[in-house]
Amino acid sequence: MATPLSAERLLTALRDEGLTVHEYREWRTHNRNAKGPWGPVHGVMVHHTVTSGTEASVRLCYEGHSTLPGPLCHGVIDKAGEVHLVGHGRANHAGGGDGDVLAAVIAERELPPDNDADTDGNPHFYGFECVNLGDGQDPWPAAQLLAVERAAAALCRAHGWNHRSVIGHLEWQPGKIDPRGFTMDAMRDRVRKRLGVPPDGGGGAPEFEPFPGAAFFAPGRSSPIVTAMGHRLVAEDCGRYQVGPGPEWTSVDQESYAAWQRKLGFTGDDADGIPGETSWTRLKVPKS
Known part of the structure; x- marks a missing residue:
């Protein structure tokens, strides 16, 4: 859905x-x-x-x-x-x-x-x-x-x-x-x-990136996980990118993630744009 x-x-x-x-x-x-x-x-x-x-x-x-x-x-x-x-x-x-x-x-x-x-x-x-x-x-x-x-x-x-x-x-x-x-x-x-879904005779499930922890999302972090996250945010109509998304964690990534948190119903400090385990799991970022 x-x-x-x-x-x-x-x-x-x-x-x-x-x-x-x-x-x-x-x-x-x-x-x-x-x-x-x-x-x-x-x-x-x-x-x-x-x-x-x-x-x-x-x-x-x-x-x-x-x-x-x-x-x-x-x-x-x-x-x-x-x-x-x-x-x-x-x-x-x-x-x-x-x-x-x-x-x-x-x-x-x-x-x-x-x-x-x-x-x-x-x-x-x-x-x-x-x-x-x-x-x-x-x-x-x-x-x-x-x-x-x-x-x-x-x-x-x-x-x-x-x-x-x-x-x-x-x-x-x-x-x-x-x-x-x-x-x-x-x-x-x-x-x-x-x-990259393994065969299991019944459908299987895509492999998603596990939550890397809030500390992972620090200024200067560069990782394909950030790019994959950005593409998912765009797919959910939460992307705020003019260019990209790219591998470096930026303020635009944080703004986009905050939009995703608000879409899930989070408010205040819970929608600060820093991924938490619940919102990350719901986003389903595919393994890069």
């Missing part, structure tokens, strides 16, 4: 994962928020477009069609493995799905069968449409599959989720078949390995 990433943070997270990302038209303000909430977000959903050609597929996912206005996802992943961002906010991609599946995604456990369509998924999932005809014959180039892996891992990393937060449309909505041409179990395993 998390606050959706800002448009800038979404772009940064994808690029930090090594993806080539294109910004399409007015994607940053293109959404269906007038029709309902966007967030809290719980996971990433993968689709195929049932189209061919990058330009036509991206345009369709941005504009939608007469019966389903766009955006139809947040990003389109083309055959070359490049991502085209087409929306930020609520998108018409998930539709009605199984509430038990959503509960499993939130708990990061094995998915149950998708028997019902009783829950609106559009507020709760990031969506990526992959350019593919979905006929079981259209190939999935290695570069495209790698991009799916990277895009899903980027959002999991930003939110502190594990691979169980990544699902296919066919696992959410009864009657759907997408993505067709690879299995979501195989894709989740790729995401798991990229995130």
Whole structure:
């Protein structure tokens, strides 16, 4: 469960994962928020477009069609493995799905069968449409599959989720078949390995940085832990950075952490911007 990433943070997270990302038209303000909430977000959903050609597929996912206005996802992943961002906010991609599946995604456990369509998924999932005809014959180039892996891992990393937060449309909505041409179990395993989550047959949990103690956060401290913390603060809409975050503990890091403490309900001296064990554990800083 998390606050959706800002448009800038979404772009940064994808690029930090090594993806080539294109910004399409007015994607940053293109959404269906007038029709309902966007967030809290719980996971990433993968689709195929049932189209061919990058330009036509991206345009369709941005504009939608007469019966389903766009955006139809947040990003389109083309055959070359490049991502085209087409929306930020609520998108018409998930539709009605199984509430038990959503509960499993939130708990990061094995998915149950998708028997019902009783829950609106559009507020709760990031969506990526992959350019593919979905006929079981259209190939999935290695570069495209790698991009799916990277895009899903980027959002999991930003939110502190594990691979169980990544699902296919066919696992959410009864009657759907997408993505067709690879299995979501195989894709989740790729995401798991990229995130460094150990296999355990049930989902596992990401490895988080243990609380290093309040004294660790002293002026002049330089550590990748500080950078990882900063990225999590940005993901939680608490970052106050103009540049960065970077490895050196600064007053901006302290200001950002204070915003996180206040978000958790701390006040006064308990929201002084120096990490404590409770707030640090809640932040879920991934091991760097």
